[in-house]
Amino acid sequence: MDRNQSHRQVATMKQSLFDQGYLDHEQFNQLEELQDDANPNFVEEVVTLYYRDSARLVHSIEQALEKSPIDFNKLDSYMHQFRGSSSSIGAKKVKAECSLFREYCRAGNGEGCMRTFQQVKKEYAALRKKLETFFQLARQAGPVDRARRPK
Amino acid sequence: MHKMMLTRLDIEVEVAANGKAAVDLHLAGASFHLILMDLQMPLMDGSQATKELRGMGVASPIVGVTAACDGGPEKTAFLASGLTDCVSKPLTISKIATYLPAPKNPYNN
Numbered sequence: 001m002d003r004n005q006s007h008r009q010v011a012t013m014k015q016s017l018f019d020q021g022y023l024d025h026e027q028f029n030q031l032e033e034l035q036d037d038a039n040p041n042f043v044e045e046v047v048t049l050y051y052r053d054s055a056r057l058v059h060s061i062e063q064a065l066e067k068s069p070i071d072f073n074k075l076d077s078y079m080h081q082f083r084g085s086s087s088s089i090g091a092k093k094v095k096a097e098c099s100l101f102r103e104y105c106r107a108g109n110g111e112g113c114m115r116t117f118q119q120v121k122k123e124y125a126a127l128r129k130k131l132e133t134f135f136q137l138a139r140q141a142g143p144v145d146r147a148r149r150p151k
Numbered sequence: 152m153h154k155m156m157l158t159r160l161d162i163e164v165e166v167a168a169n170g171k172a173a174v175d176l177h178l179a180g181a182s183f184h185l186i187l188m189d190l191q192m193p194l195m196d197g198s199q200a201t202k203e204l205r206g207m208g209v210a211s212p213i214v215g216v217t218a219a220c221d222g223g224p225e226k227t228a229f230l231a232s233g234l235t236d237c238v239s240k241p242l243t244i245s246k247i248a249t250y251l252p253a254p255k256n257p258y259n260n
Contacts, residue, residue, distance in 0.1 A: 026243075027241050027243065030243040030244065030245065031156075033244070033257070034156060034159045034160070034244065034257075039159060042159060045155070046152055046155055046156070049152055049155060050152060053152070077191065077193075080191055080218075081191075083218070084217075084218065084240050084241070085152065087218075087240055087241040088152050088153075088240070088241040088242065089152075089241075090241070
């Protein structure tokens with residue numbers, strides 16, 4: 001596969017992630033603007049950091065949901081952080097489920113929280129898989145020629 | 152993650168885990184060109200930390216970064232604590248570009 005074709009594939013996959021609502025294009029583009037030849041994997045590094053940091057929060061939320069009675073304030077606080085981090089990488093569906101979770105939290109609805117958290121985890125995992133594929137494609141395609149090089 | 156974005160622009164970043172840590176840094180004599188202040192934090196929240204910093208005479212720009220900055224009473228209260236500005240999460244460089252020193256501002260031509 002030639003380079004142009006590889007880059008087109010990357011662009012197509014990225015667009016489909018936007019179109020399917022997995023990623024917020026504005027936020028993701030802002031991260032991509034910080035990527036260049038000197039930092040060719042910047043976006044992947046940020047996303048890796050997100051999944052590493054948020055794993056801790058996911059675990060804390062799981063533990064908090066197992067307690068009886070549920071401390072909804074604590075849960076809300078964890079989810080606020082998780083929602084914030086998710087929005088930083090443009091994780092649109094994850095963020096939406098987090099917002100729904102917080103509504104159940106504020107209503108003191110434990111069952112609603114547990115149900116929604118399953119959805120949060122599902123979207124979180126789905127996005128991770130999609131992004132892993134995307135970054136693999138992007139690395140294979142190599143950096144985009146941003147500047148015109150004289151022949 | 153905010154640190155990663157700013158470090159990418161060659162900006163030196165110090166992260167405080169909560170409002171109290173931010174205040175303690177200043178009590179120890181540190182000063183910063185720009186302070187990004189989250190609202191919801193353990194031990195001491197962003198509003199309280201901002202009030203304390205202003206009370207100590209800290210004149211650096213303090214920009215609130217929080218979902219609460221979307222508007223409404225929470226934003227008003229946060230601004231009233233002494234913020235220079237309030238931007239909504241998620242943080243992007245373009246939202247705080249005006250506070251970055253010119254050579255490091257990617258939007259500065």
